[in-house]
Amino acid sequence: MQLLKLMEGYPDIPKEVIVKEDVLLKGLSFSDSALSQSYQEKAYYLFTFDPDNPEKVKSRGRVIPQEIMIYGGPLNLRNTVIQSRHSLSSPYRVDLVEGELYLLLNDEPLARVKLAPKPSYYGRTLSNGMRVEEVAPAIYWGETADVTAFRICEYWNVNQQCKFCDINENFKSWGYLRDKLGAVVPPDLVAEAVELSSSSVKRYLITGGAIRDYKKEVEFYLNYVRRTEESLSRDIPLRLNVQALRREDLEKFYELGVDYYHPNLEVWDERLFSLLSPGKERNVGREEWLRRTVEAVKIFGVGNVSPNFVAGVEMAYSDAFPYGFRRVEDAVKSTSQGIEYLMSKDVTPKFDTWGLEPRSWLGMSGAKAPPVEYYLELYRSYLELKKKYGMPWPGGLGEAGPGVSKVPASGFMDVSN
Ligand code: SF4
Incomplete structure (x- = not known):
């Protein structure tokens, strides 16, 4: 076998x-x-x-x-x-x-x-009659309440969506699961749902699609953080998943209560970043994205700034996208350079294993998933670099180690403690 x-x-x-x-x-x-x-x-x-x-x-x-x-x-x-x-x-x-x-x-x-067992807070009712899990479902085996505040992404409007992403298609296909909600979830409802979940979860996450206007995006997500943190009766940590923002704005998020920040870089290679995440490239630019990510450590602290990589997407290859690495060793070498750069600057990257969704651009282009070996080589390299730079595990993801980690979409924290 x-x-x-x-x-x-x-x-x-x-x-x-x-x-x-x-x-x-x-x-x-x-x-x-x-x-x-x-x-x-x-x-x-x-x-x-x-x-x-x-x-x-x-x-x-x-x-x-x-x-x-x-x-x-x-x-x-x-x-x-x-x-x-x-x-x-x-x-x-x-x-x-x-x-x-x-x-x-x-x-x-x-x-x-x-x-996965139904979390104890599921089934409770919000003031508008919805169930709490329609706004703040649990992930990480019930440890994290996950709020998607903006259920679509504006990069899709201008054909600049990340090529591995199916957020707008997910909303079209599965939006009916929360048919009282539109694309924007009311902030008061989020505050209410997180409060109800807080007796059961260890942390919560605010995430959602990108907004192309920088100021609007900052205000949009700040509003969720403000309303939720103000009304929370228990102090549970908050993870924030938004684009790479400027220092003066990140300070506002930090002061309002954000503990962990994920400016997701998605892929390290410069050319692949511009091809796979054209919205991020055009709106922010890779160099600026990296600069803001590194600067964020001064605000959130070492271990609390963790950009995500869509691990394996650097091997995306099809007739319509003949750019990805063909050999595992080249893909791992490239991403390891990214890990090393980030860790040398006190940033702790994390991963999600690429899920090749059929309605993403790459899925429609006929791309194939990478081999398992890629992930095993990548995690070996991650552990070596983590040791070399004395980095902690990314904060906000729970405990690490075989038999212990609850990270659902990647095995990188099941590797070692
Ligand atoms: S920024 Fe990219 S990955 Fe994030 S929601 Fe928009 S298209 Fe998807």
Whole structure:
């Protein structure tokens, strides 16, 4: 089996990470009996992350679980949380075997499975009659309340959207899950929902699409932070996921209560950044993005500025996009240069494993996902650089380590503690 060969070839990488990355890349399906269990349904709050198109996923009749946890089984795996990405053509399936849930690989049991349990705050009602989870669903196995304040992105209006992103398509396909909400979620409702969730989660996240007018974007997201922080009765940390902003504006966010800042760079290579994130390139520019990211450490502190990379997208390649790296070693070398640059400046980058969504530009262009080896090489390199620069794990993502991390969309924090 290919997985076992990888486990032999990468003895320093936990086997859980190898399984996790393969499942994230290939997606997984659920049998009808698995979907008849009790679980937390996937929120479809920002992107679909599914390799299948939304019609196929919706035809399942019930929304799939937000996350699964694999454990035990023939490989005796430690608890490992994995974001659910639906694919009917994946070799992975969650099914009941003699009454117990298993992750099957090509119909053979590989690990036991728990489906993400419904958080205790789910089902509570907001003042407008909506359920709290429609505004602040949980991710990270219930540890993080996730607010998508702006459910679309303005770069799509001018054909400058990131080529790996399906935010507007997600809104079109899954927006009905919150049919009382438009593209902009009212800030008072967010404040109310986060307050209700705060008894159960360890932190919350405010995220959403980009607004092209710089001042408007700053004011838009500041308003959410202000209203929510003012009305929170408990002090829970706040992660903010917006574009790279100027120092004077980041100071306002910090003063209002933002603890962790994610100015997502997406990809390191200069040419690929301009091709894959044309809106960010034209509105801010890569050099300025980096300058603002590095400067943000002076405000938020070491470990609290963590731009995300869409790991693997630097290998995006198709007839319509013949620019990505063809060899794993070149892709890892490029991204490692980025990690090294950032860590040398006290920035702690993080990753999401690229989910090749069919309605993203790259999905429509016929691009293929990278091999699992890419991720194993990348995490090796990340650990080496983390050690070399004495960097902590990115703040706001919870604890790190095999059997411990709850980061759902990447195995990079399951690698080591
Ligand atoms: S900035 Fe890029 S990744 Fe973010 S929502 Fe807009 S298009 Fe998507």
